[in-house]
Amino acid sequence: MDLKSDHTFWPTYSGLLRSYPSLQKDEICDVIILGGGISGALIANSLTEEGLDVVLLDKRDVATGSTSASTALLQYEIDLPLRELIEQIGREDAERAYWVCHESIDKLERLLTKLDGDAGFQRKKSVYLASTEEDVPDLEKEFGARQRAGIAVDLLSASDIASRFSFERPGAILSHQAAEVDSYRLAHLLLARAEKNSARIYDRSGMTCYDTSSGEVLVEVEGGWKVQAKHVVFATGYESVEYLPKSVVNLKSSYALVSEPLQHFDGWWDRALLWETARPYFYMRTTSDNRALFGGMDHPFRNPISRDALIPKKKKLLIKKFVELFPRIQLEVAYSWAGTFGETKDGLAYIGTFPKCPLCYFALGFGGNGITYSVVAAEMILDAILGRKNKDAHIFRFDR
Numbered sequence: 001m002d003l004k005s006d007h008t009f010w011p012t013y014s015g016l017l018r019s020y021p022s023l024q025k026d027e028i029c030d031v032i033i034l035g036g037g038i039s040g041a042l043i044a045n046s047l048t049e050e051g052l053d054v055v056l057l058d059k060r061d062v063a064t065g066s067t068s069a070s071t072a073l074l075q076y077e078i079d080l081p082l083r084e085l086i087e088q089i090g091r092e093d094a095e096r097a098y099w100v101c102h103e104s105i106d107k108l109e110r111l112l113t114k115l116d117g118d119a120g121f122q123r124k125k126s127v128y129l130a131s132t133e134e135d136v137p138d139l140e141k142e143f144g145a146r147q148r149a150g151i152a153v154d155l156l157s158a159s160d161i162a163s164r165f166s167f168e169r170p171g172a173i174l175s176h177q178a179a180e181v182d183s184y185r186l187a188h189l190l191l192a193r194a195e196k197n198s199a200r201i202y203d204r205s206g207m208t209c210y211d212t213s214s215g216e217v218l219v220e221v222e223g224g225w226k227v228q229a230k231h232v233v234f235a236t237g238y239e240s241v242e243y244l245p246k247s248v249v250n251l252k253s254s255y256a257l258v259s260e261p262l263q264h265f266d267g268w269w270d271r272a273l274l275w276e277t278a279r280p281y282f283y284m285r286t287t288s289d290n291r292a293l294f295g296g297m298d299h300p301f302r303n304p305i306s307r308d309a310l311i312p313k314k315k316k317l318l319i320k321k322f323v324e325l326f327p328r329i330q331l332e333v334a335y336s337w338a339g340t341f342g343e344t345k346d347g348l349a350y351i352g353t354f355p356k357c358p359l360c361y362f363a364l365g366f367g368g369n370g371i372t373y374s375v376v377a378a379e380m381i382l383d384a385i386l387g388r389k390n391k392d393a394h395i396f397r398f399d400r
């Protein structure tokens, strides 16, 4: 599957940060990780930190899948509002799901202190705007649900919003836990650390087939090389649908733009992360080099050609939306792109094994906050491989 259009921002801006060799011999290890995006990179880190012997294989160059197309807002809030998630899975698990994502931002920040470089991580506030007056009663209920869960949130009135921003909205929830990052750099920094901790990383080394019938994992790689291991982790992003026995994700096309560096952010309070109650939603952030980065306008995914053909139209709509919100900001678009994106029935990731394949672990952070899910997956998969109980694992299991 072609995961994205050309010229996504992060790799264009930073260039190819590192090229790993392709696999040219057979290998034996404890764990094979398939995929070197943000999920595979985080998992490689957590496993090697615990002393496991890891081989990571990517069929492309690492970090050039969805991770390179991401707008990389880090939010604890998943696509489904907490009050709706409570209706679907019950209060205890729903609140825990929100808290697991909340904690993952702190965990990522701690991990960043161990990395050898800057991944553009900045703590932010997040503002969830009511798109219309009709959305306000539900927004207030959502605020109540989050408060009951113990999450630090404020309810902003129309006048609170007007005093902070250059636009009007009838209400909003302000969250104090959020951040932004450069997902491409982050994946590279994590991989470099995993390599230091002895992971062997191979680019352009796609798995062609795998077999677990002997009680061990045997992965065959392009070129005919074989890797043998006790476990295999599929961190293969949206292409994982090819390896799953059941359909768990609804694929969409999503669109994003980044501006040239801006002179000022007049009317954009605290350069907060912004998103809204309308679906599909529009969302925005800024970058450490003073750009606006925004996206949305999701569309059902049919194929990469029709996805990319819509870029000019979606770009116009996204610009119109930005200008309506920030009329005082002079916007010059630098890059626009499209990416394939997935949603699940409850907005939750799928993390763990299938009963039929106990040696295979999946890290499928489908949803708007895929990166926070990748952090969650790295911890849960480590626990599963080490045979440790994880009290939250059932929330993300496949047979829910």
Ligand SMILES: Cc1cc2nc3c(=O)[nH]c(=O)nc-3n(C[C@H](O)[C@H](O)[C@H](O)COP(=O)(O)OP(=O)(O)OC[C@H]3O[C@@H](n4cnc5c(N)ncnc54)[C@H](O)[C@@H]3O)c2cc1C
Binding pocket: 003, 034, 035, 036, 037, 038, 039, 040, 057, 058, 059, 060, 061, 062, 063, 064, 065, 066, 067, 068, 069, 070, 071, 072, 073, 074, 075, 183, 205, 206, 207, 208, 235, 236, 237, 238, 239, 254, 255, 256, 295, 338, 339, 340, 341, 363, 365, 366, 367, 368, 369, 370, 371, 372, 374
């Ligand atoms: C436009 C857009 C905006 C987004 N915005 C946000 C956001 O604001 N916040 C957020 O948290 N998330 C966001 N996401 C989602 C987030 O980017 C993804 O959840 C995340 O990047 C997925 O990372 P990954 O490592 O799981 O997948 P990927 O980055 O796609 O990595 C998977 C890797 O697996 C490799 N692979 C596949 N098959 C094989 C095989 N057979 N053998 C070996 N390797 C294989 C691929 O080459 C690829 O490199 C966004 C996504 C898009 C497209």
